[in-house]
Amino acid sequence: MSNQEFQFFLKEDVDELILTAALSDILGFSVASVPYYSSNTAGVAQITTFDVGFKCGCLVTYTDKDKIDEQIVALALAKNLHIELIFEMEKSDKWLHVQPNGEHREVTVIDIDVGVDIAPE
Numbered sequence: 001m002s003n004q005e006f007q008f009f010l011k012e013d014v015d016e017l018i019l020t021a022a023l024s025d026i027l028g029f030s031v032a033s034v035p036y037y038s039s040n041t042a043g044v045a046q047i048t049t050f051d052v053g054f055k056c057g058c059l060v061t062y063t064d065k066d067k068i069d070e071q072i073v074a075l076a077l078a079k080n081l082h083i084e085l086i087f088e089m090e091k092s093d094k095w096l097h098v099q100p101n102g103e104h105r106e107v108t109v110i111d112i113d114v115g116v117d118i119a120p121e
Helices: 016-027 070-081
Strands: 003-010 031-033 043-049 056-063 085-088 095-098 104-107 109-112 115-118
Touching: 003 070, 016 031, 016 043, 016 056, 016 070, 070 085, 070 095, 070 104
Parallel strands: 031 043
Antiparallel strands: 003 056, 003 085, 043 056, 085 095, 095 104, 109 115
């Protein structure tokens, strides 16, 4: 079994139970944040909040699943949570910026103080 992971940032802070429930629904396997992780959970979400830029970062690590389709997960997460997000693209140095209505584009992300934001074009 090998570990897989993906990372994204939400424009606004979201309750961790709501976020992990949405991830579990989209991915089709159980995801829990670190305080709630157990041996029955297939994925763990490390959630961090920030004061500026995109307010909620999440790194999801999971075991022995096929690679996920990043774009499908990003679009579903933005739609289900009704929130703007950026999702790290595995095969690119760009990130996928997704609006709740499904509009999306590739962007460059920059570090700002204590967080991340989209680089000016």
